[in-house]
Amino acid sequence: AKSDGKAQVALFHANMHKRAVAMLDLENDLRRALDRDEMLLHYQPIISLDSGKIVGVEALVRWHHTDRGVLSPLDFIPLAEETGLIVPIGEWVLRRACEQMAHWHREFPDRPPLQVNVNLSSRQFAKTDLVDSVTQVLAETALDPARLKLEITESALMENAQRSAHILEQFKRRDIQLSIDDFGIGYSSLAYLRTFPIDTIKIDKSFIIDMVTNRDNLEIVRTIAALAQNLNLDVIAEGVEAPDQLAQLRALGIEYAQGYLFSRPLDTAAITALLRQNPAW
Ligand code: C2E
Ligand code: CA
Ligand code: CA
Numbered sequence: 001a002k003s004d005g006k007a008q009v010a011l012f013h014a015n016m017h018k019r020a021v022a023m024l025d026l027e028n029d030l031r032r033a034l035d036r037d038e039m040l041l042h043y044q045p046i047i048s049l050d051s052g053k054i055v056g057v058e059a060l061v062r063w064h065h066t067d068r069g070v071l072s073p074l075d076f077i078p079l080a081e082e083t084g085l086i087v088p089i090g091e092w093v094l095r096r097a098c099e100q101m102a103h104w105h106r107e108f109p110d111r112p113p114l115q116v117n118v119n120l121s122s123r124q125f126a127k128t129d130l131v132d133s134v135t136q137v138l139a140e141t142a143l144d145p146a147r148l149k150l151e152i153t154e155s156a157l158m159e160n161a162q163r164s165a166h167i168l169e170q171f172k173r174r175d176i177q178l179s180i181d182d183f184g185i186g187y188s189s190l191a192y193l194r195t196f197p198i199d200t201i202k203i204d205k206s207f208i209i210d211m212v213t214n215r216d217n218l219e220i221v222r223t224i225a226a227l228a229q230n231l232n233l234d235v236i237a238e239g240v241e242a243p244d245q246l247a248q249l250r251a252l253g254i255e256y257a258q259g260y261l262f263s264r265p266l267d268t269a270a271i272t273a274l275l276r277q278n279p280a281w
């Protein structure tokens, strides 16, 4: 039994070692991913519940790893944040998304203008040259700033609320649209929310998923909707998967939705085809 224990300890260490090496491998691969052109964007439509039409898309990054296949952001964004690699990756995402949106504007000149939503991580948000670098990407891609909406999580904004308000003001002055992401799971106070010059609140999918069966979550969604209305903000519900959720959102007067019920995130070719077809849900 004693030697068993020893063997187990040795195995444990071997596993730890393997895992540490695997993480290092992943970090090294992530460092090279941009140069190797392995990052790609998928786009998920955002739907106006009034018209049923697509009003915008959210850009969501994926990593096509040579050995591991396509990795979800949940598998590498935390590592990217930790290592600071999120800064160049985030810049690439922004540039790629703006280029694509400028391209769609040329391809669909008669369509009501779309917006592209781009996620900013807290690490990016903390960079002092963020506003300049976003401004530069917009200039280089010739995209109308009003067509770009930056999504910043409630928790990133609250890390330093005063500084956040100042940065958001600078974006606003440039006519860039702003959204609070994952709203409801953080801890913003009403007082702060009013000082942020934001356009949109995005209700986190954890509230939407079981809203129909979970009374508490329904009340949270109702409260957020009322709050947004008072502050004259648009509301997007994310993670809408089922028709009964959609019916509930309509009953609450929520204007925009995003989720598998309408479409999964799609690669560039598939979302372009969907935009061309311009369906109404
Ligand atoms: P998020 O910003 O909250 O994005 C929404 C996530 O919900 C996406 O996951 C989307 O695919 C997923 N989703 C959409 N509709 C549904 C639905 O009906 N049901 C369910 N269960 N899920 C749905 P994804 O693409 O895996 O991204 C996960 C997270 O990774 C994002 O959450 C965001 O925090 C982060 N992320 C993605 N792209 C970027 C990026 O370019 N930069 C940064 N900083 N973070 C990113
Ligand atoms: Ca988001
Ligand atoms: Ca979310």
Ligand code: CA
Binding pocket: 232, 233, 234
């Ligand atoms: Ca409004």
